[in-house]
Amino acid sequence: MFIAKLIKEILKILQTDISPNQIAFGAAVGVFLGLVPGIAMKCVFFFLILLLRVNIGSALAACTLFGVLGLALDPAADKIGFFILNADSLVPFWTYLYNAEIIPLTNFNNSLVAGNIVLGIIFFAPVFFASKKFISYYRTHWRDKVIKWRVTKLLTAGILSHTILK
Amino acid sequence: MKFFRTSFVIPALIIAALITVFFIFYIDVYLKKAFISAGEAAFGAKVEIGSLKTKFTNFSLNIDALKIGDKDNEFKNFLDIDNINFKARFIPLLSKKVIIDNMSIDGLKWDTARKTSNKLPAKKKKDKNPREENFLEKTIKEAQKQTIAEFNSFPGVKKFDEIQKQIKDFSPQSVVDMAGIRSVSKIQTSYVDIMGKYDSYAKTINSIDVQTQINAMKTAAEKISGTSIKTAADAANLKKNLQDLDAGRKELEKTYNDLKAVQTSIAKDITNQKNMFKDISSLINQDVDSICSKLSIPNLDFKNISRMLFGDAWVNRAGKVLYYMEFIRKYMPEKSKEDENKTEVKERMKGRDVIYPLKRGLPSLLIENISVSGTTGGEGKENVPLAFKGSVKNITSDQKLTGRNTTFEITGDDAGQKIGLSGKFDRLTGIAEDTIAFAINCTDAARFGIPETDYTPSLEQAKSSATAEFTLKGSDFSAKSDLYIYGLIYGGAKEFPEADKNISKYAGSLWQGINEIKVSAKIDILEKSGLNLAFSSDIDTILGRRFNNILKAAIGDVKETIKKEITLYVESQKKVLQSEADKYKAKLQKEIDAKLKDVKKQTDDIKGLISKKENELKKQAAAALIPSNLLKK
Numbered sequence: 189m190f191i192a193k194l195i196k197e198i199l200k201i202l203q204t205d206i207s208p209n210q211i212a213f214g215a216a217v218g219v220f221l222g223l224v225p226g227i228a229m230k231c232v233f234f235f236l237i238l239l240l241r242v243n244i245g246s247a248l249a250a251c252t253l254f255g256v257l258g259l260a261l262d263p264a265a266d267k268i269g270f271f272i273l274n275a276d277s278l279v280p281f282w283t284y285l286y287n288a289e290i291i292p293l294t295n296f297n298n299s300l301v302a303g304n305i306v307l308g309i310i311f312f313a314p315v316f317f318a319s320k321k322f323i324s325y326y327r328t329h330w331r332d333k334v335i336k337w338r339v340t341k342l343l344t345a346g347i348l349s350h351t352i353l354k
Numbered sequence: 355m356k357f358f359r360t361s362f363v364i365p366a367l368i369i370a371a372l373i374t375v376f377f378i379f380y381i382d383v384y385l386k387k388a389f390i391s392a393g394e395a396a397f398g399a400k401v402e403i404g405s406l407k408t409k410f411t412n413f414s415l416n417i418d419a420l421k422i423g424d425k426d427n428e429f430k431n432f433l434d435i436d437n438i439n440f441k442a443r444f445i446p447l448l449s450k451k452v453i454i455d456n457m458s459i460d461g462l463k464w465d466t467a468r469k470t471s472n473k474l475p476a477k478k479k480k481d482k483n484p485r486e487e488n489f490l491e492k493t494i495k496e497a498q499k500q501t502i503a504e505f506n507s508f509p510g511v512k513k514f515d516e517i518q519k520q521i522k523d524f525s526p527q528s529v530v531d532m533a534g535i536r537s538v539s540k541i542q543t544s545y546v547d548i549m550g551k552y553d554s555y556a557k558t559i560n561s562i563d564v565q566t567q568i569n570a571m572k573t574a575a576e577k578i579s580g581t582s583i584k585t586a587a588d589a590a591n592l593k594k595n596l597q598d599l600d601a602g603r604k605e606l607e608k609t610y611n612d613l614k615a616v617q618t619s620i621a622k623d624i625t626n627q628k629n630m631f632k633d634i635s636s637l638i639n640q641d642v643d644s645i646c647s648k649l650s651i652p653n654l655d656f657k658n659i660s661r662m663l664f665g666d667a668w669v670n671r672a673g674k675v676l677y678y679m680e681f682i683r684k685y686m687p688e689k690s691k692e693d694e695n696k697t698e699v700k701e702r703m704k705g706r707d708v709i710y711p712l713k714r715g716l717p718s719l720l721i722e723n724i725s726v727s728g729t730t731g732g733e734g735k736e737n738v739p740l741a742f743k744g745s746v747k748n749i750t751s752d753q754k755l756t757g758r759n760t761t762f763e764i765t766g767d768d769a770g771q772k773i774g775l776s777g778k779f780d781r782l783t784g785i786a787e788d789t790i791a792f793a794i795n796c797t798d799a800a801r802f803g804i805p806e807t808d809y810t811p812s813l814e815q816a817k818s819s820a821t822a823e824f825t826l827k828g829s830d831f832s833a834k835s836d837l838y839i840y841g842l843i844y845g846g847a848k849e850f851p852e853a854d855k856n857i858s859k860y861a862g863s864l865w866q867g868i869n870e871i872k873v874s875a876k877i878d879i880l881e882k883s884g885l886n887l888a889f890s891s892d893i894d895t896i897l898g899r900r901f902n903n904i905l906k907a908a909i910g911d912v913k914e915t916i917k918k919e920i921t922l923y924v925e926s927q928k929k930v931l932q933s934e935a936d937k938y939k940a941k942l943q944k945e946i947d948a949k950l951k952d953v954k955k956q957t958d959d960i961k962g963l964i965s966k967k968e969n970e971l972k973k974q975a976a977a978a979l980i981p982s983n984l985l986k987k
Contacts, residue, residue, distance in 0.1 A: 238359065269705065289445045293448070298705045299708065300706075303705070
């Protein structure tokens, strides 16, 4: 049911006229939400998503996608995080942050958190631009075709879809 | 507003406002409950808070009428504080750090009376293994047991009473078999010996047939007396008879001498027996010593009375201080320099935490300064209250971050009484070192909690001065104290009307003139050498000497009684035996005397007869002109 709901949400975003920038930005921020482990950091990014005028649906879709992808990326994230947390030139900086107020609550000193933030930063721009381009391309070439699909009609139909999805 | 979602911001602000309202109106109630619950868990007794108020404008907390029950005394408060006020820094609170710059504790009292029980309702016991006692806890308990045992042995003074009873109810027969007493045995042996001798003398006397001898002599004498000299043959015959008679006389004289010898022996034996009775007194003395050794006359070690008296109170005090030092150690654990600078890597399920050294950061708890004021009095306390004030500085979970030790200093000076309490909890060096020093002057001696007994002076009116220092370095605990008590009065029977009069009398003799005591106490519990408990006091020597003198006097009384009893018994035995022996001796003496008298008379008669007949012979010879040469022959 969650998959169906997600597909419906994605179709809704794609079929409506929401700004591609909002959708792309939402997806880019959703990458962080999906990748970075730990409740504290997730709360921070979720708060940002709610506060900023970004598309929540695209953010959740990216979160789901990168959440699953993150499982595969964790070993790499751990290595990257561990490397940068122990990089001699950065240790004083990390030590400063570690001794600062509030910041230690983010668990930035965890190798997975640090590594996934790095990966999030790396993926941010590609995800943003790729999403934006994909939306434009979809709306130009695919939107009219997809809307005619029976599945699309079924999923996007107001009451009917609501009944089926329940 | 283009970048922000108004549909989120407005509800978020409303929720934040509601949370704030909740905190303003309800947080005090929940915080009070949390404080009470945490306090009860920590102290194991009821914790009561009169009121608790928080202010979010400056993050301050004000607690009124805080009472923490004493878990060892149902109707007492361990702590009773009128007011606690402090203000925490906001930003560190977000990082779960409590930083308090100034705190005030006013109206601090302890051991105050409660009207209601402080016991917590019984909880279900968890299936949890009880915490194992550490070396210090075990050793202090051992020391407590030891001092309690020593204190309980103090009423050894009671043994005076036992001695007294022994004197009163003493009966040598009840203690030992009198036949086994050497002096009595000697008397009996002597009696048997002398009776044996008397038997032997009786046999000797009976074997001498004096009468036959006398009869033979009489016959011979009669024969000679009737002889007349007419012829020379008669004269020769008489002469021969006279010679036979003289031989018989000599035999009689020998019998006489034999009887005399028996008489002399009896006299000698009597003299010997008298001499033996003279020696019996030394035997009686030996018997007294022997019996005394069999009696359970106490041999009390009175060398360290100060330890007996003050040991329990001292070890309890040291134990209490140690308990609180360990309590502080639990919340202010020691940390080595290596721990401080090490970058530690902790493996965990997801990722790894890299821990950086905390250098200029804030510890999770820091109370820069606490100003304390209070009184030694309070509800249910009868002593003269003494007001005190002072401060506690740098209470922190990590002294290395603040670079300062935790210290405290409290002083009080009122109505002649002085009190001083200071301490230092050092976590800056590799080994944790906690020191608490205490000094008090001109205070009521009763507050030291030294138990009152029938054998010791009352501390009710006495005053005292004391100093004490407690140190816990690593796992080594050491404490020393000097106590000076003055104004002691031993009330004896007046003070303890229910006490035994004898005990009061002896204890009175012990304490007479002693109105002050100086005691030095020391306790070391070291990992290497274990427990070392030392006491010294000026009263040890004085009381030890006095006790020994009293004990000697009491034992002397017992000895005197025993001697009197044995002498009486020996005398009675002697009298009975002597009477028997005297009767026997008198009988023998009578027999001997009679025989001696007869023999003597007969011998004298014979002598006279022989002399007479010899004269007759001479006269006859002269008359008949018998040639003188014939008479000469």
